[in-house]
Amino acid sequence: MDVTYLRAANDYAITDTIPLEAASTVIASARKLLRAVGTTAWNERGDIGGNYARQGDAVLRRARMDHTQEGSFIIPILVPLSHTQETPGEATQTADLELFQAAPEPFERRVTRTLAQSLMAVKEIIVEPESSPSVGDLHAVVARGVSREFCSALAKILTEPSVSEFETIFEWASSVPAPETMPNSVSIESDASEKIEEAAEKLKRHRIDSTSTFSGNIVELRHVGDDPFGFATISTVRRGRRSEIRVRLPYGAYQEAVIWHRARRVVIVDGEVNHGAGRRLVVENPVGFRPIDEILLPMS
Numbered sequence: 001m002d003v004t005y006l007r008a009a010n011d012y013a014i015t016d017t018i019p020l021e022a023a024s025t026v027i028a029s030a031r032k033l034l035r036a037v038g039t040t041a042w043n044e045r046g047d048i049g050g051n052y053a054r055q056g057d058a059v060l061r062r063a064r065m066d067h068t069q070e071g072s073f074i075i076p077i078l079v080p081l082s083h084t085q086e087t088p089g090e091a092t093q094t095a096d097l098e099l100f101q102a103a104p105e106p107f108e109r110r111v112t113r114t115l116a117q118s119l120m121a122v123k124e125i126i127v128e129p130e131s132s133p134s135v136g137d138l139h140a141v142v143a144r145g146v147s148r149e150f151c152s153a154l155a156k157i158l159t160e161p162s163v164s165e166f167e168t169i170f171e172w173a174s175s176v177p178a179p180e181t182m183p184n185s186v187s188i189e190s191d192a193s194e195k196i197e198e199a200a201e202k203l204k205r206h207r208i209d210s211t212s213t214f215s216g217n218i219v220e221l222r223h224v225g226d227d228p229f230g231f232a233t234i235s236t237v238r239r240g241r242r243s244e245i246r247v248r249l250p251y252g253a254y255q256e257a258v259i260w261h262r263a264r265r266v267v268i269v270d271g272e273v274n275h276g277a278g279r280r281l282v283v284e285n286p287v288g289f290r291p292i293d294e295i296l297l298p299m300s
Contacts, residue, residue, distance in 0.1 A: 001078045001080050001173050002078075002108070002109060002112040002170070002171070002172055002173050003066075003076050003077070003170070003171040004079070004112060004115060004116075004168055004171075005075070005077075005169040005170075006026065006030050006074065006076075006166070007073065007165075007168070007169065008022065008073045008157065008160075008162070008163045008165075008166055009073075009164060009165040009167065018162065019162045021160070021162075022073070022160045022163060023073060025156060025160045026073065026075065026157055026160070026163070027075065029156045029157045030075065030077060030153075032149060032150075032152075032156075033153045034059075034060055035052060035057065035060050035149075036147050036149040037056070037111055037114040037115045037118055037145050038055070038056020038057060038060055039051075039052045039056045039147070040114060040118070040145040040147050040150070041056060041107070041110045041111045041114040041145060041237070042055050042107075042237050043237065043239070044143060044145060044213070045142065046138060046142045046146075046148060046206070046207070046208035047147065047148045047149075047203055047204055047207070047208075048147050048148070048149050053240070055107060056111060059107065059108050062079070062080050062108075063078060063079050063080075064077075064080075065077055065078070079111065079112050080108065081106045081108045081109055081173050082107070082108060096224060097222070097224055097225075098221070098223040098224075098230075099220070099221070100220065100222075100258060100261055101219065102217065102218065102219050102220075102261065104216075104219055104235035104242070105176070105217045105235060105266075106176060107237075107242075109172075109173075109179075110216075112170070112172075113179055114144075115145075116168070116170050116179075116182045116183055117145060117182065117266075117292060118141070118144055118145040118146045119154075119168055119183075119186040119188070120182075120183050120186050120293075121140070121141040121146055122141065122150075122151065122188070122196060122199075123186055123188055123192075125137050125140055126141060126195055126199045127188060127192040127195055127196065132195070132198060133195075133198070133202065135202075135206055138199065138202055138206060138208055139208055141199075142208045143213040143215070143268060144268075144292065147203065148200045151196050151197070151199050151200035152197070152200045154166070154188070154196055155196040155200065158189075158190045158192060158193035159190070159193045160190075163190055164189070164190050165187055165188070165190060166190070167185060167186070167187035168185060168186050168187075169185040170182070170183070170184055170185065177264050178264070179265070179266055179293075180265065181263065181291065182293060183293075212270055212271060213268065213269065214234065214236045214237075214238060214269055214273075215234075215236060215266055215267065215268040215269070215292050216235045216236035216237075216266065216267070217234070217235055217264070217267075218233065218234060218257060218260065218261040219233050219234070219235045219244060220232070220233035220244075221233075221254070221258055221261055223251070223254055227251075228250065229248050229249060229254070230248075230251055230254030230255075231246050231247065231248055231249065232246070232247045232257045232261075232267075232289075233246045233247070234246075234247060234269060238273070245269070245273060245281040245283060246276065246280060246281065246282045246283070247286055248282065248283065248284050248285070249286070249289065253289060257289070265292075266291065267289060267290065267291055267292060268288070268289075269283060269286055269288065269289050270287040271283040271284075271285060271286035271287050271288070271289075
């Protein structure tokens with residue numbers, strides 16, 4: 001099981017106990033956070049508007065809450081992972097062919113990963129900058145799984161008078177390789193609630209189109225002979241279906257993708273998806289191809 005520890009902290013109001021109203025807010029909002037990312041992990045959108053994905057709701061129904069931990073109010077949310085296939089080993093490399101393969105990411109792991117990267121996106125793109133988020137900023141966070149509903153649920157926790165800080169800590173199931181560069185924890189101060197509420201309002205007013213952007217793990221890398229291009233195949237969700245999309249990369253970018261694949265880094269791709277040979281989905285000329293965690297890092 002992937003485990004997310006939700007911690008509501010306040011040095012004065014929360015010690016060994018917590019006000020009942022605050023506890024109720026945290027638990028109810030935690031459910032809304034997980035339900036929101038269950039939908040945006042299936043189909044990114046800025047405003048869910050009640051159209052929650054049944055696949056995400058199925059993950060929510062299987063999720064468990066462990067007993068709270070002593071001290072600051074901490075509730076563990078457990079998400080069981082479905083059976084996964086064995087990860088294929090790297091194929092033998094010859095003079096004419098270089099091939100790397102990996103198993104697709106389970107959807108349940110994609111949901112928890114989307115929760116982690118969404119919280120990081122809110123913190124680094126919405127909360128930390130001095131200015132209010134632009135429409136371009138909203139595009140960036142929606143591509144990472146943030147929605148109006150997610151922002152509203154998070155702001156609800158932060159506006160609770162007894163909560164001065166909200167922290168999430170992630171513990172990844174050992175049965176599936178962990179996303180090594182995803183954050184182990186994310187904390188957001190309560191005074192960020194106003195900015196997050198403002199972002200929620202903007203997401204309601206502006207329709208954010210993310211149809212040309214998708215993210216997922218690299219399940220195959222292929223390069224033949226002296227070809228100046230290589231191919232990376234990304235396991236993702238597109239238009240409500242599990243899909244594998246092949247991305248054509250210049251050889252230099254392909255070599256970087258090999259490094260990211262070995263480090264189990266999830267990538268985000270921006271580009272037009274078309275049908276190639278055999279009706280296979282392909283991006284011939286990607287506008288962007290980078291690790292999703294790298295984009296979330298603050299600009300230096």
